[in-house]
Amino acid sequence: MTPSSPVRETPVLSPGPDSVEEAGLPTGAVAQTLGVSPTTVRSWERRYGIGPAHREAGHHRRWSPRDIAVLETMCHLTARGVPPAEAARAALAGRDAEDRDAPASGREPAPAAEHPGAGASGGRALRVGTVRPECRGLARAAVRLDAAETVRILRESIAALGVIEAWTEVMMPALRAAGRKWAVDGEQYVEVEHLLSWHVSSVLREAAIAALPATSTRPVLLAAGPGEQHTLPLEATAAALTERAIPFRMLGGAVPPRALLDAVHRIGPGVVMIWSQDHRTADRELARQVAAATWGPRGSRTGSLVVTAGPGWVRQGPPPGTFCPRTLQAAVDLLEGAARKPGHPVPR
Template sequence: MTYTPRAVAGMLGIAPTTLRTWDQRYGLGPSHRTGGGHRRYDDADLEVLRRMVVLIGQGVSPSSAAVLARRGPAARPAHPHAPLGTDDATAAQRGFLTAARRLDEPLMLDLAAKLLSDHGVVSAWESVFVPCLVELGEQVSERGQGVEVEHLASGSILHSLREVPRAPGPGVLAALLSCAPDEQHVLALEALGAGLSEEGCHWRNLGARVPPDALFDAVARLRPSVVLVWAHRTDLAEQVPLDELCARSGATVAVAGPGWAGLPLPDAVLHPARLSDAIELVLDRVRA
C-alpha cells in the first residue's frame, strides 16, 4: 500500500510543505512515484517519517533527527538473563511470600531486585510476581484478611520495576501504555514498561483511569508505534472506544488484561495474552 503526500501529512499531523522540505533537505522522500510522476510513500517511508516527528518533538534538531530516523530502531540489546526454572521459581515464590506475610518490605525489595537483575523482567513477573500476587489476592477474597500484605507486596514489586533503567537518549516512542477510563490497577503496565526498557525501547505510561479524550490527545502528541490499553474487568474494558482509537491513532492498537476475555474486538486490535507476548508485539512493530 502507498500513500499520497497529503495522506501522510494527515497521518503525521504535519503540513505537506514540511514533507517536501524534509525530502529536499534530508532525503526523507517517498520510495515510489506513479507513472505520472506523483510521489507515493509506502509503510517503510511512513515509519521513518514517524521517527522523524517523534525525535523533533523530543528536542532533537531536524538534521540530527533525520540521521537517527534513517538508522531505524536500535538493535535489540543482548542481556545475560537466565529464565527461572520450575524449582527456582517455586523457591523464589516461597521466599517472597514469607517476606510479604511478615510485612518485611526491605527483604521483599531485595528479593525483587535480585530476581529482576538475575532473571529479567519477564521471568520474574511471570514466574514469581504474578503467582505471589494471585495467591495473596485469593487469601484476601477467601478470608477477608491480609489486605495490608497484598498492598505492601504490590508496592515492593512496583518500586523494583521502576528501578529498571530506562532506555538512554532520544528515540522513537515504541509504546504508549494506558489504563481503561475507570481502571485503577497499573502494576501490569509498569511490568510491561520495565520489560520494554530492558529491550532498549522508549515508552510512556499514562497510568490509572485515563479518559478517552486524554488518551486521544496523548496519542496525537506523542505518536507512538503501539498504543496498549489495560483492563482487568469486562465492565472497565467496555468503556474504551476502540474503534475511534484505531481511527484516530495511526498506530498499532493493542489491549491486555483479563477484562478483554470474550469481548469482540475490532479486526485491527491485537490482544497479547502474556507479558512476553506484549513485549514481542511492540518489538515487532518497532523493527518493521
C-alpha cells in the first residue's frame, strides 16, 4: 500500500552545537545511530553518491546534519521497499530542493514519496521469502530495532488490508522468520523477536479495543488453554472480531479449567475459542466440559459452540462436538456465524 500523500521524514540526528555542525560526524557514528552498517553506508556513497556534500582532501568523511538527513531518508525509503538506486535519487532530490529553497529561509527539504516494505538489512537479514513489500519492510525495521517504523508498518497494514490479511501476509511471515533466526543463531536474535512480538501484540490490541461494539449479539469468549502462554493469534482474532462488530471477552493466556468454566457460565457466550500452540496445552477434557456446559431456564437451555484452534489440537484431532479451523480467516468466519445465532439449544 502506497500512502496517498508523502510523509516528511524527521532526522534521527538533529543538528547539534556549532562544533558538530562544523566538524560533522564520522561514518561509523552515523551508521550506528541510524541502525545500518558502515559498510552499507560506504556502499551507498560509492554507488549512488549518498555521502557528505563537502569533503576535504586527505581527511576522513564527516557528515553534517544535512548529510545525515539525506542518509536517513535513504534508510527510510529502502526500509519501505524502494530499490536503493531509486531511493538515492529521491533522497538527493530532496537535498537539491532544499538548496533551491534555501533563500526562502530555512524550509525543510521536500519529502520524497514513501513506499512500504523492504528487504532486511545487511548480514542480519530475516529471510521472509516471497512476501508482500510490507512484510519485508517489517522484517527490516525489526532487525534495526526501529520501533517507530515497525508500528507504522503494522498500523498501515491493518488499515489497508484488514486484520486478517495483515496478520496472514505481513505479521506472520515476519514473526516466523524471526523465530527461525532465533532458533538458528540463538541469543543474537532474541531482541529482534521480542521487539517484533511486543509491537505486533500492541497494535493488535489497539485495533481490538478501538471500537468495541455494543450489540445484543452474544460475545465470543477467547482463551488460551491451561499453561499456554502464546496469545498473539488470540489477539489477532479479537482485532478481526472488532472489525466485524462482534463483541468478545478476552481471557488471555494460561487460563485454568475452573476459571474458563466459570466464565462460560457467567457470560453465556455464543462461542468459545480455546487456543493451544502446543499439544501439551490442548486439554481435550476441558474442551469437552465447555462443550457440555449449559445455562438458561429448564426447557430452553442453551450452550456454546466450541472452537479448538491452533497447532496444539492438530496432532490428536478436535474433541467431539468441537470445530478446529486451520486459518484465521476460517476461524473468524466460524466465530461470527456462531455469535450471530440466537443460541444453541441443548435438549435436557
